[in-house]
Amino acid sequence: xxxxxxxxxxxxxxxxxxxxxxxxxxxxxxxxxxxxxxxxxxxxxxxxxxxxxxxxxxxxxxxxxxxxxxxxxxxxxxxxxxxxxxxxxxxxxxxxxxxxxxxxxxxxxxxxxxxxxx
Amino acid sequence: xxxxxxxxxxxxxxxxxxxxxxxxxxxxxxxxxxxxxxxxxxxxxxxxxxxxxxxxxxxxxxxxxxxxxxxxxxxxxxxxxxxxxxxxxxxxxxxxxxxxxxxxxxxxxxxxxx
Numbered sequence: 001x002x003x004x005x006x007x008x009x010x011x012x013x014x015x016x017x018x019x020x021x022x023x024x025x026x027x028x029x030x031x032x033x034x035x036x037x038x039x040x041x042x043x044x045x046x047x048x049x050x051x052x053x054x055x056x057x058x059x060x061x062x063x064x065x066x067x068x069x070x071x072x073x074x075x076x077x078x079x080x081x082x083x084x085x086x087x088x089x090x091x092x093x094x095x096x097x098x099x100x101x102x103x104x105x106x107x108x109x110x111x112x113x114x115x116x117x118x
Numbered sequence: 119x120x121x122x123x124x125x126x127x128x129x130x131x132x133x134x135x136x137x138x139x140x141x142x143x144x145x146x147x148x149x150x151x152x153x154x155x156x157x158x159x160x161x162x163x164x165x166x167x168x169x170x171x172x173x174x175x176x177x178x179x180x181x182x183x184x185x186x187x188x189x190x191x192x193x194x195x196x197x198x199x200x201x202x203x204x205x206x207x208x209x210x211x212x213x214x215x216x217x218x219x220x221x222x223x224x225x226x227x228x229x230x231x232x
Contacts, residue, residue: 004160031218042206042222043161056219091160095218105149105210105218109160 002026004110006092012116018080021113025073025094031055032069033107034077035091043091049075079115087117124207128227137194139226141207142187148210150183151220152192155204164192164205169212197230204228 005024013019025032030051035043046065048056051072060067064083069075079086093107125140141150149168153161167174167183167190174181180193194201204227208220 040224042208042224044222045219048219093161105151105166106163107161107218107220108163109153111160 004092004094004108006090006110006113008113009111010114010116012118013082014118015084016081018078019082019115020076020078021090021092021115023075023077023092023110025075025092026096026108029094029096029108030072031095032075033093033095034067034075035093037089037091037112039088046077082115082117084117087115089114124205124223124226126226127224128229130229130231131197132231133197133199135197135230137197137201137228137230139192139205139207139228141190141192141223143190143207143209143223144188145209146212147185148212150181150190151208151210152179152181152190153206153208153222155206155225157203161206194228197228199230199232202228202230 004026007022011019032049034046036046037043046060047067049069052069065079067077089112091112092110095107123142129137131137147169149166151166152164154164155161165174165176165179165181167181169185172183178195183190204225206222206225208222210220
């Protein structure tokens with residue numbers, strides 16, 4: 001089966017500009033996650049969707065970050081305006097499980113988008 | 119904040135040797151998972167151990183879990199150059215704000231020399 005797809009793979013922008021990342025999860029996976037991974041650290045969860053609803057966005061900097069998952073499939077993560085400290089790899093992951101059922105424990109990760117803010 | 123802390127931060131060994139990485143965490147968990155990340159790429163799930171399990175095997179991987187000490191170890195036996203990667207533990211905490219939310223540690227960088 002096809003894995004989690006992400007685009008673009010690399011992005012270089014200047015501070016205060018905006019940027020958007022796209023993710024297409026594994027077909028049929030109800031749960032979608034966005035992580036931020038700063039160089040030398042482990043991934044940090046930004047937001048979790050169950051179908052098209054937000055389950056957890058407690059660590060999303062909502063003054064500049066936004067995410068949506070229209071129709072419960074693809075998702076977009078946006079940063080506006082970007083800061084230098086947003087330079088990181090943005091990882092999308094998905095897991096199976098539907099409705100109110102606990103999502104399948106294994107998460108499948110995409111290749112990530114490497115963002116550099118100058 | 120990071121839930122898991124891996125030790126050591128970096129490990130360098132020769133091909134054929136065993137590699138052991140440790141993970142400590144702070145809160146009660148549903149399960150603990152280990153992931154591998156090759157340089158600049160996405161994470162790959164290796165193994166999951168539930169809170170009521172003490173040991174689990176998968177191929178050359180052996181994971182142990184001690185919930186009384188809030189710690190886990192990952193053993194890779196007969197290492198290969200292809201095992202060179204960063205290894206992360208991730209915990210699914212009990213009572214979290216969302217199902218399936220994982221908190222990752224800082225990772226151990228493993229280098230296996232041919």
